[in-house]
Amino acid sequence: MKLTALQQQSRRSNSFRGSSPLDSSMDGAIKSPSTLGAVTSTSTSLPAMNLTTAAASGTSSSRVVVGRHGILIRPWPHPNPAEVMMAHRLIERVQREQRMQYGVKNPRAVIAITPTYVRTFQTLHLTGVMHSLMNVPYDLVWIVVEAGAVTNETASLLAKSGLTTIHVEYGKKMPILWEDRHKLEAKMRLHALRLVREKKLDGIVIFADDSNMLSMELFDEIQNVNQFGAVSVGILAHSGGDGEDETAVVQKEEEKNSGLPVQGPACNSSNHLVGWQTFNSATFMERSARYVGDRAIVLPRKMEWAGFVLNSRLVWRDAEDKPDWVRDLDEVAADEEDVESPLSFVKDASVVEPLGSCGRKVMIWWLRVEARADSKFPAGWVINPPLDVTVPAKRTPWPDAPPELPLPAGEMAVVLQENAEKHATKTRSTRKRRSKRKHATRTIDERVSTRHAGEN
Amino acid sequence: MFAAEIYMHRFLLSSPVRTLNPEEADWFYTPVYTTCDLTPNGLPLPFKSPRMMRSAIQLISSNWPYWNRTEGADHFFIVPHDFGACFHYQEEKAIERGILPLLQRATLVQTFGQRNHVCLKDGSITIPPYAPPQKMQAHLIPPNTPRSIFVYFRGLFYDVGNDPEGGYYARGARASVWENFKDNPLFDISTEHPTTYYEDMQRAIFCLCPLGWAPWSPRLVEAVIFGCIPVIIADDIVLPFADAIPWEEIGVFVAEKDVPKLDTILTSIPTEVILRKQRLLANPSMKQAMLFPQPPQSRDAFHQILNGLARKLPHDRSTFLKPGEKILNWTAGPVGDLKPW
Numbered sequence A: 001m002k003l004t005a006l007q008q009q010s011r012r013s014n015s016f017r018g019s020s021p022l023d024s025s026m027d028g029a030i031k032s033p034s035t036l037g038a039v040t041s042t043s044t045s046l047p048a049m050n051l052t053t054a055a056a057s058g059t060s061s062s063r064v065v066v067g068r069h070g071i072l073i074r075p076w077p078h079p080n081p082a083e084v085m086m087a088h089r090l091i092e093r094v095q096r097e098q099r100m101q102y103g104v105k106n107p108r109a110v111i112a113i114t115p116t117y118v119r120t121f122q123t124l125h126l127t128g129v130m131h132s133l134m135n136v137p138y139d140l141v142w143i144v145v146e147a148g149a150v151t152n153e154t155a156s157l158l159a160k161s162g163l164t165t166i167h168v169e170y171g172k173k174m175p176i177l178w179e180d181r182h183k184l185e186a187k188m189r190l191h192a193l194r195l196v197r198e199k200k201l202d203g204i205v206i207f208a209d210d211s212n213m214l215s216m217e218l219f220d221e222i223q224n225v226n227q228f229g230a231v232s233v234g235i236l237a238h239s240g241g242d243g244e245d246e247t248a249v250v251q252k253e254e255e256k257n258s259g260l261p262v263q264g265p266a267c268n269s270s271n272h273l274v275g276w277q278t279f280n281s282a283t284f285m286e287r288s289a290r291y292v293g294d295r296a297i298v299l300p301r302k303m304e305w306a307g308f309v310l311n312s313r314l315v316w317r318d319a320e321d322k323p324d325w326v327r328d329l330d331e332v333a334a335d336e337e338d339v340e341s342p343l344s345f346v347k348d349a350s351v352v353e354p355l356g357s358c359g360r361k362v363m364i365w366w367l368r369v370e371a372r373a374d375s376k377f378p379a380g381w382v383i384n385p386p387l388d389v390t391v392p393a394k395r396t397p398w399p400d401a402p403p404e405l406p407l408p409a410g411e412m413a414v415v416l417q418e419n420a421e422k423h424a425t426k427t428r429s430t431r432k433r434r435s436k437r438k439h440a441t442r443t444i445d446e447r448v449s450t451r452h453a454g455e456n
Numbered sequence B: 001m002f003a004a005e006i007y008m009h010r011f012l013l014s015s016p017v018r019t020l021n022p023e024e025a026d027w028f029y030t031p032v033y034t035t036c037d038l039t040p041n042g043l044p045l046p047f048k049s050p051r052m053m054r055s056a057i058q059l060i061s062s063n064w065p066y067w068n069r070t071e072g073a074d075h076f077f078i079v080p081h082d083f084g085a086c087f088h089y090q091e092e093k094a095i096e097r098g099i100l101p102l103l104q105r106a107t108l109v110q111t112f113g114q115r116n117h118v119c120l121k122d123g124s125i126t127i128p129p130y131a132p133p134q135k136m137q138a139h140l141i142p143p144n145t146p147r148s149i150f151v152y153f154r155g156l157f158y159d160v161g162n163d164p165e166g167g168y169y170a171r172g173a174r175a176s177v178w179e180n181f182k183d184n185p186l187f188d189i190s191t192e193h194p195t196t197y198y199e200d201m202q203r204a205i206f207c208l209c210p211l212g213w214a215p216w217s218p219r220l221v222e223a224v225i226f227g228c229i230p231v232i233i234a235d236d237i238v239l240p241f242a243d244a245i246p247w248e249e250i251g252v253f254v255a256e257k258d259v260p261k262l263d264t265i266l267t268s269i270p271t272e273v274i275l276r277k278q279r280l281l282a283n284p285s286m287k288q289a290m291l292f293p294q295p296p297q298s299r300d301a302f303h304q305i306l307n308g309l310a311r312k313l314p315h316d317r318s319t320f321l322k323p324g325e326k327i328l329n330w331t332a333g334p335v336g337d338l339k340p341w
Helices: A005-009 A080-100 A122-134 A153-160 A178-199 A216-220 A244-257 A284-289 A329-335 A409-427 A430-455 B002-013 B046-063 B066-070 B091-097 B132-139 B169-183 B197-202 B218-226 B257-267 B270-280 B284-290 B301-311
Strands: A108-116 A138-148 A164-170 A204-207 A228-230 A234-237 A262-267 A272-277 A306-309 A362-366 B075-078 B107-110 B148-153 B187-190 B204-210 B229-233
Touching: A080 B148, A080 B204, A080 B257, A108 A122, A108 A178, A138 A153, A138 A178, A153 A164, A153 A228, A178 A204, A178 A329, A178 B066, A204 A216, A204 B197, A216 A362, A244 B066, A262 A362, A262 B169, A284 B046, A306 B132, A329 B169, B002 B075, B107 B270, B107 B301, B148 B197, B148 B257, B169 B187, B169 B204, B197 B204, B204 B218, B204 B270, B218 B229, B218 B284, B229 B257, B284 B301
Parallel strands: A108 A138, A108 A204, A138 A164, A234 A362, B075 B107, B148 B187, B148 B204, B204 B229
Antiparallel strands: A204 A306, A228 A306, A234 A262, A262 A272
């Protein structure tokens, strides 16, 4: 309980009782005849004084007694878990009601398209996107396009989400070079759009790349889109590099550029779309990453797909009120070998609706971070079969070992030496570690066996 | 929170209901700022208030005939202090003094209200304590901010300066709240004074309004303005404008002896009831009735006070005294009160 000196002058207290000598009938004299009932755990209050007064108004005495009361504390003053759950359900219901009253009216479903493939960082990235999508308060359909074949890895990850997912494969394997990767991702997204057309999915299409970060405000904002909207994307290109000289160079570049790493719509003062803001990647070109996993900066393309949202009806085969500025999906795919951004779908870029207070608010961040393409990781991130070395923890007794007897001084020295060796081995290079570990295990085994011998 | 007496005065000065002709007047108002005698810290000292009031009444009774005509039965006074016209902050002393004898026949407009209490006269009008409307407007947050705090309270639990052993302050109810729920994550309660107090109330579902030294508190007004359901822990309290505002339907009443079970009580309220209360609270007329805005707006607290006074009209025949009849005892009350102000 924080009792500060401010209490006594707190404006919240209704009355003042100070050491003022003015009123001589100050209450030093009135002491309650009851006990000093500070903290009781019974459930009866101790009525101190029941004052009936011959006051002028002559009403009956108050039922509520004046004076010192006990402080009622129940025997187990801790929260009841069932009640806590009830309270949380209540909070959720209240928030849902708030959304209904003050939030978006008639929210439309969201269709998220994510191209992915199995690699070391897939779980990391996909979990991030998954959790963001799980928190979206609107209906959601998640279309996951996987390069290569549909794998159990990805499928098991998606199953944990509890979302409506459509998991499809796209025949080709993901290439190593970033250039080619970007192109393949674009094709995968087109494939997903074809799916939207086939199934006649209705809603707002967003392109949630698996390594991007989405904020919840994005989903509220895209509900405002009519046909084709654009949001500002923050570009986090400075990733991966950890050389000092690199960061120094990067800082110099930033000063030269003074360009914000944001891609998105640019508006004039009357909030009309007048152009596009892109990330000037020319200065980084020499130092940019070429293939997946090299530790250089990965650059985005001119306009990333992630910055655009479309009304799914735009890709439908025949929708009644399809605007005439939109090109047909197949037409675009056949036309261009590499569809760099959804802007290819519109004949005239001025129809694009800028979202997020005209592109001023950044609600989505683009990032590409990957491990080396040939890096290994345990399948499904489950270590199975268990590693072949098991070392008992120093303090916890091994389950089937006999209780330790106090070690004589000589043995203590041995134990310490063991630890020193173990620490020493850690600093050596990786290749040598494996052999050293085996050595350590052997010595430990020996030690255990000698101790056993000693006890018997 | 005592500023109502000042604002009421200002309101009446420029109000259309004011008449300068005493013969056609139904009610007489005497502005007496009894809470304006302040300590160096700025808190009101009620010790001289009886003398103040007495001298004021002496003044009006000797200068104009209207007091003596009715001995104050058609006069009203605003007494927003802790225990109204008992003029003391400590309940035992207040009860001992009782309502000032000279105000025996007048109508009292006060914030204090507790049933069967000496300091609540029959026919008094209970008003909300003054809370600054502009300040509260300035701290409004968008209504779609989700309400994520279950129960919220900021204030004292133990008044260590005046009640070190506990048990006196708030009849032990606030201390009971603290001891039972300080570890409960659903209860966001503490003695801090955050700058985001108003914003936090708008993010809470329930706001506790327990009694302090007196049963009333500005928290009630704040809870209504910010849409937080007030949880009123004050036995037998009389709430302001009870005829205009359906307190039973907006708030939750918890008896002081039931405080240890507060979490059970609050979580067992059905969801529809809570949503209904929030809908009623969102009604702007409810909020207007709690405020004393400058300049006055329609259906605000001033309006409600005038409504209350209007409901007591026409004055019945006992109001007017026959010539020569005297009811009030001018020398009643403690000797200290008789000294002129």
